[in-house]
Amino acid sequence: MPQLGLLLPSIVFVPFVAAGLALWAGRLLGQRSGLLMVLAAAASFLQCLHLAAGSAGARVMFVHEWMPSLHVALSFRGDPFGLFFALLISGIGALVGIYSLSYIPKLAPARVGRYYASLLAFMGAMLGVALADDLILLFIFWEVTSVTSFLLIGFWYEDDKARKGALTALLITALGGLTMMIGFLIVGITTESFSLQALASQTALRERLTSSPLFLPALLLILVGAMTKSAQWPFHFWLPGAMVAPTPVSTYLHAATMVKAGIFLLGRFLPIFGGAPSWAGILVPIGLITLLLGAAEAFLDTDLKGMLAKTTVATLGLVTMLYGLGAAGQDALQMLAHASYKGALFLVVGIVEHATHTRDIRQLGGLRRQLPMTFVLCLLAALSLAGVWPSVGFLAKESLYAQLLAGGPLGSWVPAWLVLCLTVLANAFLFAVACRLVFGVFLGEPTSHAQHAHEAGAGLWLPPAVLAILSLGFGLLAPNTGALVSHFSSASRTELHLSLLPDHWEPMLLSALTALVGIGIYVGRVGIERMRDRAQGAPTMQRVWDRFMEAVTAVAVGFSVRWQSGSLRWYLAGSLVFTVGLSGLAWQRAGISILQVPISLQEMTWYGLTLCGMLAFTGLLVARSSTRIGAAIALTSNGFLTALLFVVYRSPDILLTQILIETVSSIFLLLILYYMPLFRPEGTPPMRRLINTAVSVAVGFSMFAFIMLSTSPQFREVKNLAADYLTRSMAEAGGANAVNVIIVDFRAMDTNGEITVLVLVGLLVYGLLRARRKSA
Numbered sequence: 001m002p003q004l005g006l007l008l009p010s011i012v013f014v015p016f017v018a019a020g021l022a023l024w025a026g027r028l029l030g031q032r033s034g035l036l037m038v039l040a041a042a043a044s045f046l047q048c049l050h051l052a053a054g055s056a057g058a059r060v061m062f063v064h065e066w067m068p069s070l071h072v073a074l075s076f077r078g079d080p081f082g083l084f085f086a087l088l089i090s091g092i093g094a095l096v097g098i099y100s101l102s103y104i105p106k107l108a109p110a111r112v113g114r115y116y117a118s119l120l121a122f123m124g125a126m127l128g129v130a131l132a133d134d135l136i137l138l139f140i141f142w143e144v145t146s147v148t149s150f151l152l153i154g155f156w157y158e159d160d161k162a163r164k165g166a167l168t169a170l171l172i173t174a175l176g177g178l179t180m181m182i183g184f185l186i187v188g189i190t191t192e193s194f195s196l197q198a199l200a201s202q203t204a205l206r207e208r209l210t211s212s213p214l215f216l217p218a219l220l221l222i223l224v225g226a227m228t229k230s231a232q233w234p235f236h237f238w239l240p241g242a243m244v245a246p247t248p249v250s251t252y253l254h255a256a257t258m259v260k261a262g263i264f265l266l267g268r269f270l271p272i273f274g275g276a277p278s279w280a281g282i283l284v285p286i287g288l289i290t291l292l293l294g295a296a297e298a299f300l301d302t303d304l305k306g307m308l309a310k311t312t313v314a315t316l317g318l319v320t321m322l323y324g325l326g327a328a329g330q331d332a333l334q335m336l337a338h339a340s341y342k343g344a345l346f347l348v349v350g351i352v353e354h355a356t357h358t359r360d361i362r363q364l365g366g367l368r369r370q371l372p373m374t375f376v377l378c379l380l381a382a383l384s385l386a387g388v389w390p391s392v393g394f395l396a397k398e399s400l401y402a403q404l405l406a407g408g409p410l411g412s413w414v415p416a417w418l419v420l421c422l423t424v425l426a427n428a429f430l431f432a433v434a435c436r437l438v439f440g441v442f443l444g445e446p447t448s449h450a451q452h453a454h455e456a457g458a459g460l461w462l463p464p465a466v467l468a469i470l471s472l473g474f475g476l477l478a479p480n481t482g483a484l485v486s487h488f489s490s491a492s493r494t495e496l497h498l499s500l501l502p503d504h505w506e507p508m509l510l511s512a513l514t515a516l517v518g519i520g521i522y523v524g525r526v527g528i529e530r531m532r533d534r535a536q537g538a539p540t541m542q543r544v545w546d547r548f549m550e551a552v553t554a555v556a557v558g559f560s561v562r563w564q565s566g567s568l569r570w571y572l573a574g575s576l577v578f579t580v581g582l583s584g585l586a587w588q589r590a591g592i593s594i595l596q597v598p599i600s601l602q603e604m605t606w607y608g609l610t611l612c613g614m615l616a617f618t619g620l621l622v623a624r625s626s627t628r629i630g631a632a633i634a635l636t637s638n639g640f641l642t643a644l645l646f647v648v649y650r651s652p653d654i655l656l657t658q659i660l661i662e663t664v665s666s667i668f669l670l671l672i673l674y675y676m677p678l679f680r681p682e683g684t685p686p687m688r689r690l691i692n693t694a695v696s697v698a699v700g701f702s703m704f705a706f707i708m709l710s711t712s713p714q715f716r717e718v719k720n721l722a723a724d725y726l727t728r729s730m731a732e733a734g735g736a737n738a739v740n741v742i743i744v745d746f747r748a749m750d751t752n753g754e755i756t757v758l759v760l761v762g763l764l765v766y767g768l769l770r771a772r773r774k775s776a
Helices: 007-055 080-103 109-131 135-153 160-191 196-201 203-210 215-229 238-244 247-255 258-273 277-300 304-325 328-356 372-386 392-406 416-441 458-476 478-488 505-523 525-534 541-563 568-590 606-624 628-648 652-674 686-710 713-718 721-733 738-746 748-775
Strands: 060-067 072-078
Touching: 007 060, 007 072, 007 080, 007 109, 072 080, 072 109, 072 135, 080 109, 080 247, 080 258, 080 328, 080 458, 080 478, 109 135, 109 247, 109 258, 135 160, 135 238, 135 247, 135 258, 160 203, 160 215, 160 238, 196 203, 196 258, 203 215, 215 258, 215 277, 238 247, 238 304, 247 258, 247 304, 247 328, 258 304, 258 328, 277 304, 277 416, 277 525, 304 328, 304 392, 304 416, 328 372, 328 392, 328 458, 328 478, 372 392, 372 416, 372 458, 392 416, 392 458, 392 478, 392 505, 416 505, 458 478, 505 525, 568 686, 606 628, 628 652, 652 738, 721 738, 738 748
Parallel strands: none
Antiparallel strands: 060 072
16 A cells, blocks of 8 residues: 555644744734644544545555665554554644634734644654654654653743743653663664564564563663653653643643653553563553552642643553553553543633633632533533543443453562552542532632633634543444444454443442542542641652752752853863873874884975964964954964965865955954953963963874874875775765865765854854844
């Protein structure tokens, strides 16, 4: 199916193209530029649907050779599991785009453009993660999600909490991504393949990996990357802190995208690592701790978005635990249920905040009359969160209990009965959270915030209505939902037979027990909150992270104060001394002595010696000049004399480059000197002069030794670099001008780095000039 394979890069890169257009359209169309996000997300969604229907469950590939010598390819894979996540990402992305059109207040056009551009770039990166087959390509998209989420979480950058939340999320996910990258490299180098499809399907590659002594380090490094992204304990604290983002962003991060990336990665690596005892030994306890901790903290929170964020942490912990237990057939069902009800609840919270200007549940209540449509939507979504019949959340909970009761080889040191009991307790906390959302916000006596509240427009309640109806519809159509999630699950040949009337009574009994315990927790919330208040000073991972960042900042400040004095002289001297020392060490290790180099006077010419003498003389003038203008003139003269050397050695292109650089830099130097303070050479302390002299002599001698060694006969016998470049320039690069070929071919990466530095400097100068113009 080569034609279908062409859709895969289109699905990924359409949002990136739309992101570029959004930056431009924001200035022209303002808020209406959000239509670009809706159209781009809808386009990707429809392409995913077409691909899923056209492939009929078969694997669709797009492969373009990128770096074949390193086994790296630009490859995308459209299997059911990847397409399932791509459908969630693009489908909820379209609804978030519609919601944003009415939710985002009237901002400056440029800021509106940045908002939608960041969202679209984030969507494209997540689609890339879902569909990438090559590990290096997956890592690139993975890191783009970290950067774009940083921009989205810190959108209200005027707020200290937004900046802190964005920085925390970036540091944790980016550090996790780097550790994951090391794991990817170990896997790729060991197996000589970065293809996830090849690693999962070829037994020989898996055996080569599992028999390697680096197997366990690779597994641990990749798991760290997945757990940081999906907010697993002990990294779970960054996710609630990201709730400072606009509500549509929070919805998108939690319901469909970023936090599910780590879960998706676990699903991809389950066929590769799933048989290892350490896989279950790590994922089951980590997932179980995250599940219970997230559910309990969600019930104790008072911020509506914080509550929902922590229930997301709990659900992610649940799926992580299921992957550890080998119950991969549950992943699509749990993710589908979570995406539908959690997306709806986040958007409902956005409506409540929009109407009352608060998210504190202690200041809310009695909104049922003022927000009747929002109340219905919250009730439908909360039924799924609580796992109440006949929602899709009920199906997910019943299927989960049936899976845990079925037993089988857990492969973990955690007892099966303990896993079951703690899972029931965590679900009871989630049931109590659903009760708090419904009763604490919409029922009871109206508060002062409810007096002036009014129902939202269709643009705000339509997206959560779609998701809330889906959460109910997937439950009512249980057999069809079972067939759907079985098709899209990461576990092949797994069929879930879902029904609103289960065949076995044990899961129903556990559901009833969950509801009873949940009601008890909700009724006894006052006593539980008192226990929370008494434990306010207890150490948490957030406090540990804050102390760690404070220590890092203190060390950085101390280092900067000690070594970053602001003196360009000391920076230059330090760099030169380091270079000289490194060169001396290299010569010593190679057994090279300058005294052994023969000096021949036969190749010397009178004009060459004259130029060298003039260069030395102008160099001394620069050092001994009593005025800056005199030093600048001597330095410029030195540069033009250097250009004459290129005439002697017949290098006209380098000659023209040197003349151009000297001319432009001399003009800038003279302009800069005009604004500098008066130069007083007599004020230089003797010790500083001595140090300057010593550094200058050391650098001069090193350069002399380097030139003598590089032109000595024994070095020419080893390999003539100039002749080598001249030979290879035409044969390998097709260029007769060896200098140009060296710059753009042999040293292409170095040249690219220099261009990047120049571009960054240009942008910084532009920013400084623009800031000065605004201040004026």
